[in-house]
Amino acid sequence: MFENTKDTIRTIRTAGKLGWAMESNWTDPFLFAIYSVVRPIASSLILVVMYYVITRGKTSLDLFAFIYVGNAFFMYVVNVLFGISWVIHDDREHYQMIRYIYIAPMKMYYYLFGRGIAKMVLTTLAVIITIAFGMLALKIPINLMTINYPLLIFSVLVGIFIITCLGILLAGISMVTAHHSYALTEGIAGLFYLACGAIYPIDILPVWLQYISKLLPLTYWLELVRRAILGKSISTTLGGYSDFQLILIMLGTTLVLAMFSNYIYRSIEHIARKHGKIDQLTNY
């Protein structure tokens, strides 16, 4: 058991270093830093502009804060999900090392998680920068003294776990569907953007879509993150639950997702090994 833990940590750490080497593969570290700061701010500015255009300047600060925070944290979904789900494809087609990674005596989950760590760290930085920019430049009402930090940190960690499970699921699928895996990841991320209340409360979704929203752990994750940072939520559907109830629901749906993703990954891996697809180049 103890040996296993050591192996796991070593795998994650080594894969993490590889992921970091790739993320920071900029000839100029200064450019890399600028890019990491400027990109999130630029994307939140786009959101701000869209918001003002749609509301024609009639801003409700509560709604704007809701959207802004949700959108900032949704960066985790986009970056980490793409980061992890793309590893198998990249290792197979681009680096052509998948067969040597695959036959190594390590659990692929840990390898994939490790490869995603660099993205998680960089995204955390980007989220902090985006939130700070929102507070300073856009006067979003966030009080650093009243943020529920334990709830925030706990939620972010669970959120990363959720996104890792989703990433592993998609990584599994990319073992057999080389051509469409990019579109698939994009589609899934888009679906979450709509269904999990990233930009508006799920109350405004059609009822059937709300059912889907309530099955997705990311919905509860975003709600908890907002409560931790803004101290309140404007969603009437989720507003009735206490923090504690939401945490339980989030953990429950996460557990189901983890089992589902593990099952799908294993099944697809078996299919890929059966059909000789583990290391088969698709050449496109």
Place this chain on the structure above:
Amino acid sequence: MNYAVETFDLNRSFKLKKAKNKKENNNTPGKLIALDNASIKIHQGELFGLLGPNGAGKTTLIKILSTLLLPSSGTALVDGVDVVKQPDQVRKRINMVSGGEHCGYGILNVRETLWMFSQFYGIPTQVAQARIDVLLKILKMEEFAKTKIGKLSTGLRQKLNFMRGFVCGPKIMFLDEPTLGLDVQIARDVRAYIRTWMKENPERTVLLTTHYMAEADELCDRVAIIDKGKVMVCDTPGNLKKTLAGEAVFRIEVPLAANGMETFGQISGVKQFAYEHKSHLGRTELKFILHDESAISNVTEFLSNNSSKIVSLSKMEPSLEDVFVALVGRGLKDENGSQN
């Protein structure tokens, strides 16, 4: 005696896609049999060669043994462990290097790459670094230790891939055409390293595939000759060549010839016949395996009756290649002419 590798009636087939060319009218999607009831036994401590032309099924077998591919049927044990039932246990014992490959994580340097893989195998850092130093030295890569993979030539990358396999400390090593496309000197270094590695520890085993007969002859304790997925024979190179001891092997060069080849095999006294066109030399090389040396007169007579000039004629010591020709009735190289 423990077997390092044992396979029992191993089969693997691939579904064939419909022929792309409609004119061929080959619209029944068929099955390609890559391994056909292949049974081999490799002893612990053996340097075992799998010899066969392109498409014989060598890579397929290596992939099954290294847990990349499932067999269609049959059993394969590596160090006594079933590759289908316990792939995790197999992976701890093995490594695999596929030659002719020159990819890698271009952003890492040589030492970082080797260290990274050693970590995936749980090798303590100090042991790994010491091993890396030895590998760099023997394979003459010391000056490139800090060079990024992206900047290495293809030959050096292939050498790096070879080192990657060994740095992980496997008990059983699968080498799939390890010298494919390497220049002569690097190939020599690679072969020398394989021998050194085997000598260091009697428990180590290598399964090496190649279509270079000389390589198998020079390196291997035993070889299996495989063709169209079937294991034809399996013995030491010496014993295999002895099966031709009674026969005589002649090589005859004639001006580039196109037709009439089929009839050569029917000359009386000829056991097997193979040929290879050497268009860059303007010649065709004919190889005759004769039941008896005296039958060579039949051959020369037949050639002159067909007004074929003889450029050269020589008698040869039987090689593994001749064993192959005698077994399957064609040369290793006349499959599709794409051999290098």
